[in-house]
Amino acid sequence: MAANDNQPDVKIVNERHNPTVAALLSIIPGFGQMYNKRYWKGATLFILFAAFIGVMYGFIADGLQGLITLGETPRDDDSRIFLSYGILSLIFLTFFISFYVLNIIDARKDAKRIQLGWEVPDLRQGFKNAWDTGFPYYLVAPGLFLLIFVVIFPLLFMVFLAFTNYNLYNAPPRNLLQWVGFDNFVRLFTINEWRNTFFNVLSWTLIWTFVATTLQIGLALFLAIIVNDKRVKGKRLIRTVFILPWAVPAFVTIIIFSALFNDNFGAINRDIIVPLFGSGIPWMSDPFWAKVALIMIQTWLGFPFVFALFTGVLQSISADWYEAADIDGANRWQKFSNITFPHVMFATAPLLIMQYAGNFNNFNIIYLFNQGGPPVRGQVAGGTDILISWVYGLTFENQQFNMAAAISIILGLIVVVFAFLWFRRTRSFKEEGNI
Template identity: 60%
Template sequence: MASSNDSSKYSLKRPRNLATLLSIIVPGLGQMYNRRFLKGIFLFIIATSFLITTWDFLDIGIWGLFTLGTIPREHHSVQLLIQGLISVIVLLFGIAIYLFNIKDARSDAVAKENGKPNPGLLKGFTNFYNDGFPYFMILPGLIMLIFIVVLPLAFMIGIAFTDYTQYNAPPRNLLSWVGFDNFIDLFSLDIWKNTFINVFTWTIVWTVVATTLQIVLGLFLALLVNDKRIKFKRTIRTVLILPWAVPAFVSILIFSALFNPTFGAINRDILSQFNLIIPWLSDPFWAKVAIIMIQTWLGFPFVFALFTGVLQSVPADMYEAADVDGGTRWQKLKFITMPHLLFATAPLLIMQYAQNFNNFNIIYLFNEGDPAVRGQNAGGTDILISWVYKLTFETNNYNMAAAITIIMGLMISIFAFFQFRKTAAFKEEGRY
């Protein structure tokens, strides 16, 4: 029993445990115990300065994040939410410094137990340069990323769980946390449920059909131009890439005028010859057909250029071997050409689907998501992203817009994650 007590007392007196305990109580004190006085003083100053300069900000920020204010017209809920999120980020940085202080003190104590001498000032700077300099250099970029990307995303997620609407907006009113009520309303209230189902199904149809058509057209033209019997390849490639060279918004506005049922050239000069007048802008079905055709026109040049470049890298001896074995054109396309194309381009093709899922430009510039549809608060050609835009800037339903944005982000992330994992390029990464 005495031996056990002696062992326990000895373990508490070991330098690593004592240094860890001291650094937990006061940052930098464990380093001073390890006779790393400059490092200890530096960490103590950093910790003290952090607490003095951020205490009031963190206090108000954390309070505001939980309450969103208590006095209408005096407390601004949105500002308190933003300050609260910034406080959480700053607090995480402080916790990271605190944990580094504990780990560093324990590491120095372990080295001391093993009989290693404390490194001098020059040796300490050398170790920092070798081990920590890369992290030090990426720190400004990381901080910028957090405040430019992570903070707005966190703010959007926070808004999705509040009652922030046009009729309940600060500073006149205070916001409240409503939990998952916005998501429940989206799938339970008729006006929101019907609109969401219609817009969501059209978004899926739009993404799949428009993207698939532009990929198929680009693949067909790339295979055609790559045929040895085709002459003037450079001229043909240049002409086919021209739609990509023109800014997309210019092409969309031109097409919007061409499809105008009153003065557009398509109805007036082409379809009128067959006694046809199609309501391209006023009928939801024909507006969707027009948008899909325009996106096919705008998107195929990139796919064509992508496939054309990959086709140049397919070894010619593989086709020669297939000819010797009596392979048909279809067999060469299926077993040689397509595997090479998909291996090199699958990630980019997946990104084409993700990009068209959120292709706001063509929807808004062509017809602003119209025409209107009875019984829903979105236009006939609105996809989720354009509907979110209208909810945010036209009807000021910020909470519902944020909730829909979260659902969109989750869908795209899950789709991209699983599709990337199935691609051969992803499976082969890191093997070489």
């Protein structure tokens, strides 16, 4: 039997109406819709097209030209303004191209429907159909508009800066910016000082993310299992106490810990370490011990939220499964590895991945504890700087905007790739349609 034998026969009612003609006429927006006898719709599209060309053509043309040159006269032309106008022009041009393509597709689709006998609706019915089909888009449009100009525009500005020579010694409006291609990325991986700093900071960022996040998750799971045990009394009080560190603002906790870990007058050295060992630990002045302190602080700050998640999941696991496991002779480890752990991970894996991604960019604790210090000889970042805090220092302290932008692009790519790959590996993603 031929492959198309099971396909229903499509009967063309109006052979004279040609979808190709409708698409070709739509090269001038609205004309294809008029060919389809949708006169109000065609007139509206043509007016919008003509208004956009009349109002925005000059802005887009000048913006794209400025994006190429980034200015011509130092002190008079500000390259940052040229860059901003150029990015806005690209955004508006993208809107226009999308509108133009959709106009052609719409005309061709309506023409095909007319061929098959579809009756063109009157004005009132057309408005009703447009409202019914477009209602979800009308709701998300304001949010999309804000997203474009609050998130996408600054993001594009940062991306473009990574390909310029914008730094402390070449700053507009005194100087004009120039496009330098991938020179900033080449410097990052070829110049010894930049290369060593980048790989040292990247390795510490990965270690920090994995160790601190895994410890807070492990501690939260351990405490949640203990508190969930039927033999434990006063569960409500214990859960409240464990969630208290989450209730206190994080920056307050970090500042308090910064004082507690102080090398000279901190209570940890003065009251605990020195009486036991005779000398204090250089928590603030030695990079290794500063990293240990940061991991301990983050474990303390991060476990309450995960503990609350795990507590809710553990209470939702049916007791019948554990009873069935007892009948089968399973020990505690087998019940944990085959019942408790899989269910907890299935329910919370996406949120746990976000914990890793959040700690990868956890600027607050690094900066508030000791501003990324202590300094390291031969390195343009502090001993405990992670990528995001290093980018902050390059931007606001050293005005190395081009290098900060280049590192930010790499940072963003790492987070996106990591989150994408691990989301796809989770059972909650693979079995989403089966829930």
